[in-house]
Amino acid sequence: xxxxxxxxxxxxDRPLEEALKGFKALGIEAIEPGCGGYAGKAHINPQELLNxxxxxxxxxxxxxxxxxxxSVLSCHGNPVHPVEEIRQSYQKDxxxxxxxxxxxxxxxxxxxxxxxxxxxxxxxxNWVTCAWPDDxxxxxxxxxxxxxxxxWKEFVAFARAHKVTKIALxxxxxxxxxxxxxxxxxxxxxxPEIGVTFDPSHLxxxxxxxxxxxxxxxxxxxxxxxxxxxxxxxxKAVNGVLDTKHYSDEIHRSWIFRTVGYGNDEKYWKDIFxxxxxxxxxxxxxxxxxxxxxxxxxxxxxxxxxxxxxILCAPQTQMWWA
Numbered sequence: 001x002x003x004x005x006x007x008x009x010x011x012x013d014r015p016l017e018e019a020l021k022g023f024k025a026l027g028i029e030a031i032e033p034g035c036g037g038y039a040g041k042a043h044i045n046p047q048e049l050l051n052x053x054x055x056x057x058x059x060x061x062x063x064x065x066x067x068x069x070x071s072v073l074s075c076h077g078n079p080v081h082p083v084e085e086i087r088q089s090y091q092k093d094x095x096x097x098x099x100x101x102x103x104x105x106x107x108x109x110x111x112x113x114x115x116x117x118x119x120x121x122x123x124x125x126n127w128v129t130c131a132w133p134d135d136x137x138x139x140x141x142x143x144x145x146x147x148x149x150x151x152w153k154e155f156v157a158f159a160r161a162h163k164v165t166k167i168a169l170x171x172x173x174x175x176x177x178x179x180x181x182x183x184x185x186x187x188x189x190x191x192p193e194i195g196v197t198f199d200p201s202h203l204x205x206x207x208x209x210x211x212x213x214x215x216x217x218x219x220x221x222x223x224x225x226x227x228x229x230x231x232x233x234x235x236k237a238v239n240g241v242l243d244t245k246h247y248s249d250e251i252h253r254s255w256i257f258r259t260v261g262y263g264n265d266e267k268y269w270k271d272i273f274x275x276x277x278x279x280x281x282x283x284x285x286x287x288x289x290x291x292x293x294x295x296x297x298x299x300x301x302x303x304x305x306x307x308x309x310x311i312l313c314a315p316q317t318q319m320w321w322a
Contacts, residue, residue: 001282001313001314001315002273002276002277002281002282002283002284002285002311002312002313003029003030003071003283003284003285003313004027004028004029004030004284004285004287004304004307004308004311004313005028005029005030005031005032005071005284005285005286005287006023006028006030006031006032006286006287006288006289006300007031007032007034007074007225007286007287007288007289008023008031008032008033008034008042008043009033009034009039009040009042009074010288010289010296010300011023011296012034012040012042012043013042016043016059016062017062017066019031019043020062020063020066020068021066023066023068024066024067024068026300026301026304027304027308028068028287028304029067029068029069029284030068030069030070030071030284030286031043031068031069031070031071031286032070032071032072032073032074032110032223032284032286033070033073033074034074034075034076035073035074035075035093035096035097035100036075036077036090036092036093036094036096036097037074037075037076037077037078037090037093037094037111037112038076038077039074039075039076044059044070044073044100046073046093046096046097046099046100047096049100049103050096050099050100050103056103060104070104070106071108071223071283071284071286072106072108072109072110072168072222072223072284073097073100073101073104073106073109073110074109074110074111075093075094075096075097075109075110075111076110076111076112076170077089077090077093077094077111077112077114078090078112078114078115078125078175079091079094079111079112079114079151079155080113080114080115080116080143080147080148080151080176081114081115081116081125082116082117082120082122082123082124082125083123090114091155094109094111094155095155095158097109097111098158098159098162098164099162101162101163101164102162102163102164106164107163107164107165107166108164108165108166108167108168108222108223108283109159109164109166109167109168110168110170110197110222110223111167111168111169111170112169112170112172112175112177113148113152113169113175113176113177113182113186114148114151114175114176115127115143115174115175115176116142116143116147116148116176118139118142118143119142125174126139126143127173127174127175127176127178128140128143129242143176144176144185144189148176148186149186149189149190152167152186152189152190152194153189153190153191155167156190156191156193156194159193160193165193166193166195166222166223167193167194167195167222168195168196168197168222168223169183169186169194169195169196169197170196170197170199170202170225171183171196171197171198171199171202171203172199172202173202173206177196178202178206179203179206179208180208180213180216180217183195183196183217183220184216184217184220187220194220195219195220195221195222195223196217196220196221196222196223197222197223197224197225198210198213198214198217198221198223198224198225198276199224199225199227199288200213200227200228200229200272201225201227201228201229201257201263201288204228204229204231204255204263204264205229205231205241205254205255206241207241210272210275211271211272211275214272214275214276214278214279215275215278215279217279218279218280219279219280221276221279221281222283223283223284223286224276224281224283224284224285224286225285225286225287225288226260226269226285226286226287226288226303226307227257227260227287227288227289227290228257228258228259228260228261228262228263228264228291229255229256229257229258229263229264230255230256230258230262230263231254231255231263232253232254232255232256235252235253235254236254236255239254240254241254241255243255247292248292250292250293256292256293257290257291257292258291258293259289259291259294259299259300259302259303259306260287260302260303260306260307261302261303261306262291262293262294262302266306266309266310269306269307269310270309270310272310273285273310273311273312274312277312277316282315285307285311287300287303287304287307289303
């Protein structure tokens with residue numbers, strides 16, 4: 001049954017107990033906490049919890065007392081970063097997330113596919129966005145066949161051995177898995193444990209149709225984020241959608257992240273959640289608030305209100321009227 005959730009980092013400056021009270025007051029039932037990588041470890045630190053049974057028990061009691069559960073652990077880093085020290089740090093966070101998930105009885109983690117450099121001596125990731133000149137195809141061949149696929153085969157085997165059977169890769173530009181096709185390519189190469197965290201905001205600005213993507217990803221959607229995007233028609237008309245201006249330069253960007261309902265209307269979101277029902281998705285919907293035009297309280301409360309209007313919570317029934 002679909003539950004209303006939230007990316008817990010929206011309250012990352014608050015102790016977990018206080019954050020849970022705030023979420024509960026809004027009617028939120030599940031959290032997706034950061035436990036490494038870019039998401040940080042504000043509420044969940046796997047390394048500490050794995051080495052302290054008392055702390056782990058306290059976490060479980062805190063969640064139980066609040067009436068809120070963890071849907072998935074978020075560990076969004078770049079586990080194939082070209083710099084060894086950085087890469088190893090992200091990989092350790094990924095492994096710790098799996099080990100903690102096993103302790104908590106959670107079978108899913110949410111993360112990024114990562115993006116390597118263009119060769120063994122690179123210092124920075126290299127996200128390829130075009131097929132010519134041919135140098136770029138050579139980079140892609142190196143990234144996928146020498147780095148990405150071998151890493152994910154090894155990691156999936158580790159995760160499977162620790163009862164984590166769903167790796168929900170967030171489809172995100174800047175990483176090798178950034179659209180439907182690349183998600184399927186990695187799954188075909190690695191196995192059915194590879195699926196996606198479906199966040200329509202990263203699809204919309206690329207010009208993708210979330211409804212079409214949901215249908216194409218049938219059976220691969222392991223986690224869902226609710227985040228909106230507003231595409232600025234005038235800026236897009238002049239500069240296209242590949243925009244490297246800072247997110248704070250809202251008025252000049254071709255697109256910006258918005259609270260749910262402020263990029264697309266209610267019907268748009270109802271269509272998305274209805275399509276998720278048709279796809280058989282019955283996990284949590286985690287609101288992700290990254291709207292730079294609203295503070296956290298206003299943005300989160302408005303998002304909660306809109307998502308509550310649109311999600312289908314009760315289990316699907318037979319055609320009782322027929």
